[in-house]
Amino acid sequence: MLELRELELNEKDIFNKIKSAKTIALFIHINPDGDCLGSGVALKIWLDSQNKKCDVYCDDIVHDNYSFFVSNYVQNCDIKQDYDLLIALDCGDINRLSKYSSYFSNHKNTINIDHHISNTKFAKLNYIKDCSSTCEILYTLFENNNIAIDNNIALPLYCGLATDTGCFMHNNTTPNVHIIASKLLSFGLDIEKIHYFLFQRKTLNQINLMQVALTHFISYYNGELTILYLTAKDFEQTLTNERDVMGLGIVNLITNIDKVRVGVVISESKTNCYSVSFRSQGNDDVTLIASNFGGGGHKKASGCKIFGTKNTVIKKIVDAYKDIYAGNNSIK
Ligand SMILES: [Mn+2]
Numbered sequence: 001m002l003e004l005r006e007l008e009l010n011e012k013d014i015f016n017k018i019k020s021a022k023t024i025a026l027f028i029h030i031n032p033d034g035d036c037l038g039s040g041v042a043l044k045i046w047l048d049s050q051n052k053k054c055d056v057y058c059d060d061i062v063h064d065n066y067s068f069f070v071s072n073y074v075q076n077c078d079i080k081q082d083y084d085l086l087i088a089l090d091c092g093d094i095n096r097l098s099k100y101s102s103y104f105s106n107h108k109n110t111i112n113i114d115h116h117i118s119n120t121k122f123a124k125l126n127y128i129k130d131c132s133s134t135c136e137i138l139y140t141l142f143e144n145n146n147i148a149i150d151n152n153i154a155l156p157l158y159c160g161l162a163t164d165t166g167c168f169m170h171n172n173t174t175p176n177v178h179i180i181a182s183k184l185l186s187f188g189l190d191i192e193k194i195h196y197f198l199f200q201r202k203t204l205n206q207i208n209l210m211q212v213a214l215t216h217f218i219s220y221y222n223g224e225l226t227i228l229y230l231t232a233k234d235f236e237q238t239l240t241n242e243r244d245v246m247g248l249g250i251v252n253l254i255t256n257i258d259k260v261r262v263g264v265v266i267s268e269s270k271t272n273c274y275s276v277s278f279r280s281q282g283n284d285d286v287t288l289i290a291s292n293f294g295g296g297g298h299k300k301a302s303g304c305k306i307f308g309t310k311n312t313v314i315k316k317i318v319d320a321y322k323d324i325y326a327g328n329n330s331i332k
Pocket of ligand 1: 035090132133164
């Protein structure tokens with residue numbers, strides 16, 4: 001974590017760099033969520049208003065549920081022009097930029113704005129703050145620098161804040177988060193529409209996937225660790241894909257089962273390659289388990305990719321759980 005003074009210096013540097021850049025590219029992570037999309041869209045709208053040429057890149061598809069605030073601001077094409085400045089938003093490490101990562105790491109003028117405690121500080125200038133969301137960092141940067149926010153900027157910022165706090169239910173929902181949310185709401189946001197698209201709307205295929213998922217979980221260590229699996233075949237049968245899992249809240253559902261300490265969902269994203277989400281209920285730090293497999297995230301929510309068949313992936317997780325939490329829990 002950077003010291004406060006360093007953060008203040010970096011904040012000045014960020015604005016100086018933005019001021020002197022005419023063309024700026026923003027990068028957000030693969031499997032895009034409300035926070036990276038919200039921060040990308042909010043920053044783009046402001047930069048456009050400052051007569052900068054700004055583009056937002058993401059090497060992935062944006063889920064329908066986010067279209068109401070993302071519209072066509074985000075692109076996934078090859079980069080055909082040079083930019084004066086590149087900014088990564090909400091990316092804990094360079095691999096989250098996927099096909100854009102080498103372009104980013106070879107550029108001389110880069111900024112990394114993020115709130116993941118596991119951030120690898122891969123840019124020339126890194127602004128990493130331990131708080132709820134990248135949207136909270138951006139809001140604070142705007143406020144500290146007297147940048148006027150309008151309802152077009154308030155909407156994506158609110159969406160990021162709401163997403164990363166799990167609709168203001170995770171333990172990163174500080175009093176300051178509510179203060180910011182209240183200021184953003186004062187721009188007249190349509191709260192019902194926002195919450196419907198961000199948290200409630202499901203496709204029928206997603207509900208079919210949920211039905212399959214609920215028959216696919218296994219408990220270990222007297223129910224402390226629960227793992228739910230979804231294979232390529234499950235996605236095929238329900239006409240869904242890995243992206244549909246995120247909006248279902250399955251990982252929260254299994255972590256909320258009584259006595260569960262860590263809930264895990266593994267989804268086969270490619271043959272023998274599983275995307276893994278970890279959640280903890282209580283004090284266990286699940287970045288420890290994700291970083292064991294080259295991933296990262298937050299204390300109570302983290303993720304990684306693990307290669308292998310379904311059974312070997314599950315065994316790797318079960319073994320890692322025991323190695324990491326043994327001595328500090330009740331595993332026998
Ligand atoms: Mn985030």
